[in-house]
Each structure stands twice: as C-alpha cells, then as structure tokens.
Amino acid sequence: MSTAGGGASLDDGEPAGEVDGARLLAAYALPDRATPRVRMNFVMSVDGAVTLDGRSGGLGDDADRLAMGVLRTLADVVLVGAGTVRAEGYGGLGLGEADVAWRREHGLADQPRIAVVSSALELDPGHPFFAETVLRPIVVTHAASDPGRRAALAEVADVLVCGATAVDVLPMRDALAAAGLPQVLCEGGPHLFASLVEADAVDELCLSLSPLLVSGDAGRITAGGHEHARRMRLVHAIPAGDLLLLRYARER
Numbered sequence: 001m002s003t004a005g006g007g008a009s010l011d012d013g014e015p016a017g018e019v020d021g022a023r024l025l026a027a028y029a030l031p032d033r034a035t036p037r038v039r040m041n042f043v044m045s046v047d048g049a050v051t052l053d054g055r056s057g058g059l060g061d062d063a064d065r066l067a068m069g070v071l072r073t074l075a076d077v078v079l080v081g082a083g084t085v086r087a088e089g090y091g092g093l094g095l096g097e098a099d100v101a102w103r104r105e106h107g108l109a110d111q112p113r114i115a116v117v118s119s120a121l122e123l124d125p126g127h128p129f130f131a132e133t134v135l136r137p138i139v140v141t142h143a144a145s146d147p148g149r150r151a152a153l154a155e156v157a158d159v160l161v162c163g164a165t166a167v168d169v170l171p172m173r174d175a176l177a178a179a180g181l182p183q184v185l186c187e188g189g190p191h192l193f194a195s196l197v198e199a200d201a202v203d204e205l206c207l208s209l210s211p212l213l214v215s216g217d218a219g220r221i222t223a224g225g226h227e228h229a230r231r232m233r234l235v236h237a238i239p240a241g242d243l244l245l246l247r248y249a250r251e252r
Contacts, residue, residue, distance in 0.1 A: 019063055019240045024070040025102070027236055028206065028247065033076075036177040038184045038201050040193055041071050042221045043208040049218035050190060055088055063240030064208040068187075071206060073099045075112045075185035077138070077176055081192035082118035085129050090114075092132030111135050113181055115160075117167055117192055121149035130156040138176075142167050169199045190223035198225040203250050205232065211242035 030037070043059045044050055052058035060068075072078055078093055093114045095103070100110045115138035116129065123129070123139070130137055130153075139153050142163040150159055162172040176184055186192065196202050207221075232248040239245075 019066065019238060019245070021066060021070060021098075024067055024238075024245075025073070027238060027245075028067075028070055028074060030074060030183065033183055036173055036182040036184070037203045038079075038173060038186055038196060039071065039075070039204040039206055040186050040188075040196070040202055040221075041068060041206045042188060042193070043210055044221055045210050045212045045214040045218075047213050047215065048220060049212075049214035049216065050221045051218045052212070052214055056188070057088065059210040059212060059214075060208060061210070061241070061243055063243050063245065064210070067206065067208060067240075067245050069095075069099065071185050072112055073102060074183065076108075076181040076183040077113040077115050077185070079115045079117065079140075079176075079184050079186040079192075081189045082116055082120070082123055083191070084187065084189040085116055085123070085127070087189070089128075091128035092134055094134040112185070113138055115140055115176070117141075117172070119145060119167060121145050121153060123149075123153060125152050125156045140167055140172050140175075167195070169196050169201050173201055188221070190219055190221055194222040194225035197222060197228060197230060200230065200250075202230070204235075205246075205248045207246040207248070209244040209246060 042050065043056055043064050045059055050056060073095060080090060095111055103110060111134050113135055114133055117140045119142060121141055137157040138160060139157045140160045140162055141150065142165060143161050144165045153159060160175050162168050162175055173184065231251040233251050235247040235249050237244060237246050
C-alpha cells in the first residue's frame with residue numbers, strides 16, 4: 001500500500017509479528033458505518049513518548065504500520081493537523097489494490113478522503129499533501145482565517161469552514177458526516193487530539209504501544225486543553241511481537 005505515513009498493505013505477504021491483515025480487519029471492524037465516529041490512531045513508547053527524533057515513525061514497526069493500513073482501509077476520511085502534515089512529511093494517501101478490492105467488496109469508495117485541520121492555513125498548495133493525493137483533499141479551517149490563503153487552497157482542496165475564530169470540532173465532524181464521510185480516522189497531532197477530547201468527540205483510541213524507552217522531552221499524544229477524565233473501555237489488546245495493539249472505546 002502506498003500511503004502517507006507509510007501504512008503497510010493487506011497483501012504484503014508476510015504477517016507483521018503475530019498478526020496479519022485479515023485478523024486486524026476483524027479486530028478493528030466497525031459496529032456500523034452510519035453512526036458518525038472519530039477514531040484516533042497513535043503510536044507511543046512505553047514511557048509515554050509520542051515521537052523519536054521529532055517524528056512518530058521511529059516508534060513504529062511493521063505491525064504498527066499494518067494496523068495503520070487496516071484502520072485507513074476501514075475509514076471514510078483520514079484527518080490530520082497541519083503540524084503533523086509538516087512534521088511527518090505526509091504525501092498523497094492511496095491504498096493498494098488488495099485494500100481497494102476489500103473496500104469495493106464492502107460497498108465503500110475505492111479510497112478514503114484525506115483532510116487537514118488548520119487555523120493559520122500556513123500550507124503550500126504545492127505541498128505533496130495536495131499534489132500527490134489520489135482524491136481531492138479537504139482543508140478544515142474557521143471563518144476568521146486568512147481569506148487569501150483560503151482562496152489559494154480552494155484551488156487544490158475542498159475547504160470546510162467550521163467555527164468563527166477557531167476550528168470547532170463538533171461541527172467539523174458533522175460536516176464530514178454530511179459529506180458522506182462519517183467514519184473519521186484521526187492521526188493527530190496532539191493538539192488536534194486534545195481539542196477532540198475536550199469536545200468529548202473521541203469515540204475510539206487505537207494505540208500502538210512501542211517496546212521502546214525514549215526518555216528526553218518528547219510530548220504526549222495529547223497537548224493543551226483542559227484536564228479531563230474520559231472513561232474508556234478496553235476492546236482488545238493484541239500482542240504483535242513486542243509491540244502491543246490496543247483498542248479503547250469511549251464509555252457513554
């Protein structure tokens with residue numbers, strides 16, 4: 001699978017540790033596709049670091065990348081923050097042939113959309129995120145964002161305005177659902193995750209627990225916002241070699 005962030009394909013051949021694509025598709029299956037849902041996907045070291053040398057990719061392995069690919073295959077739209085696009089080098093998101101075939105078999109569009117959330121709109125319309133994507137991307141911003149930058153990005157993306165002076169994540173979720181994209185997979189970053197937690201809009205956290213001790217001053221998977229305690233329920237804990245694939249659902 002050729003994906004932004006390096007997701008592995010369902011047809012890569014060799015299982016990733018103790019898991020394979022078919023098992024993970026069953027493990028991460030959705031109870032329904034009509035109810036709007038926000039899934040978070042992060043990788044984290046056992047001592048809580050969300051990055052290694054400034055990027056999350058160094059924490060993952062083949063199992064983590066396979067899980068990412070499966071979650072993207074199940075999603076209607078992949079959502080990221082602008083900082084994550086810049087830090088992680090997101091390019092065009094496109095699933096491989098086996099993943100496309102699975103989606104067709106299950107009545108889904110060939111590819112998920114990709115969307116970026118940005119208040120400042122400091123995004124180059126020529127960035128690979130826009131230039132290399134298979135489907136036209138989405139930019140989510142607010143009404144007070146720079147109108148010139150909005151107009152420039154509207155040439156290469158569909159622009160959603162959600163909120164007056166800051167991006168309001170609940171109208172964003174509803175607007176994506178109204179556009180036929182109710183199943184949202186959010187891949188960060190931490191500030192976007194925190195805003196979704198604060199709005200109680202996170203339905204699932206899919207966390208790859210990496211068998212690394214990192215130390216240093218790396219951040220957490222959330223950053224900013226107010227302190228909250230949101231009760232989550234463990235859905236599964238799947239060992240994949242020394243990495244652990246965790247799935248939590250919001251208790252409502």
